[in-house]
């Protein structure tokens with residue numbers, strides 16, 4: 010698989026279960042990496058429910074053709090974005106089988122006029138079936154980040170995701186526990202609606218880095234629905250600071266992956 014010209018690292022955001030906050034994580038991680046000073050892009054590969062256009066306030070964007078074989082990406086809040094949702098209706102894509110979805114997505118990734126990027130964050134469709142497997146093999150991934158809630162059924166699916174990436178030799182950069190606990194907007198009371206520390210324990214069990222625990226908060230949902238993520242509209246909030254921490258840990262994990270692959274290739278040459 011060829012690396013993408015001008016893009017240093019491609020990171021897949023994956024979850025076994027739907028609705029656990031994969032797209033929310035993709036957008037916030039991308040914005041947090043940009044705030045750390047990196048050039049960042051987002052690729053929304055979630056053919057069943059592309060929600061990145063709404064989350065970045067880009068619902069009206071349509072890519073323009075550049076020459077015969079390329080198209081423009083959108084710009085929002087200092088990052089670039091491309092989405093399958095800019096091009097086709099999700100009802101049409103919902104019936105695609107693995108090879109067709111993988112073909113459309115490799116075309117989307119290869120034919121977008123990406124600027125030079127340090128990180129391209131890819132929002133994969135939820136699940137661990139054929140489509141996810143094919144995509145993980147078609148896109149030149151540096152590594153994957155698994156998003157889960159602390160709930161048992163989400164964790165069981167997260168474990169399937171971990172196994173899938175291990176099977177195709179994609180390094181797992183870490184696990185993010187989203188909706189870790191609920192914070193009441195009236196009294197700030199903290200409640201573990203989906204259980205306590207399930208994601209953290211799963212990360213420990215599989216020896217993968219734990220990148221952070223993100224609370225369930227109504228402001229987060231409202232911000233994403235309005236296309237103005239909190240990292241942009243309220244950069245000093247506790248939520249934004251948590252994401253900066255996740256971004257910093259991700260940078261460290263990507264660097265350590267690179268170092269380990271360098272040492273493997275050095276020892277291979279010996």
Ligand SMILES: Nc1ncnc2c1ncn2[C@@H]1O[C@H](COP(=O)(O)OP(=O)(O)OP(=O)(O)O)[C@@H](O)[C@H]1O
Pocket residue numbers: 024026027028029030031032033034055058060134135187188223224225226227229230231233234
């Ligand atoms: N930490 C959070 N606090 C509050 N709301 C959240 C949080 N994370 C996600 N949400 C909300 O939950 C819903 C689902 O999130 P999101 O679309 O990111 O999940 P997903 O895993 O990408 O879903 P899908 O399976 O459809 O791809 C969205 O309305 C989002 O705003």
